[in-house]
Amino acid sequence: MGNASLPAESHRPDRIDLMLPEPLDAIDTFGMPAVRAGIVRAAAANGSVTAEQLMSDLSVSRSTITYHIKPLVAAGLLVPNADPTRAGARSGFNRLIWSIDRAALDAHLKALEAELTGSPRSE
Known part of the structure; x- marks a missing residue:
């Protein structure tokens, strides 16, 4: 078909095209x-989540949920609590609900910003 040109009107962008995917996903950019x-989003949106909810919402296995929850708990971002509706459940994992520690999340985000920009951390 060759180099057929489009009418000038179709070449006028409504925004500056920076050759970035739309929308820019900060999660992918920083390698999370x-x-x-998804676990952080679900816990933040719902207040707390169970493994079953996460497996269903994220369409992943229990082992995948376990693998990703461990570093979030270790970092203090995700807080495990006993699920009062599962007091008699046989598996300890099934008896937990997780919630976000907002103060820890804010601290981690500030630390990330400081690391990326070279600015001192404000406590």
Whole structure:
């Protein structure tokens, strides 16, 4: 078909095209695994989540949820609590609900910003 040109009107962008994917996904940019980000999003949106909810919402296995929850708990971002509706459940994992520690999340985000920009951390 050759180099057929389009009418000038179709070449006028409504925004500056920076050759970035739309929308720019900060999670991908900074290398956080999508499942881990999904866990944080789900816990933040719902107040707390169970493993069953996460497996269903994120369409992943229990072992994948376990793998991604461990570093979030270790970092203090995700807080495990006993699920009062599962007091008699046989598996300890099934008896937990996780919630976000907002103060820890804010601290981690500030630390990330400081590391990326070279600015001193404000406590």
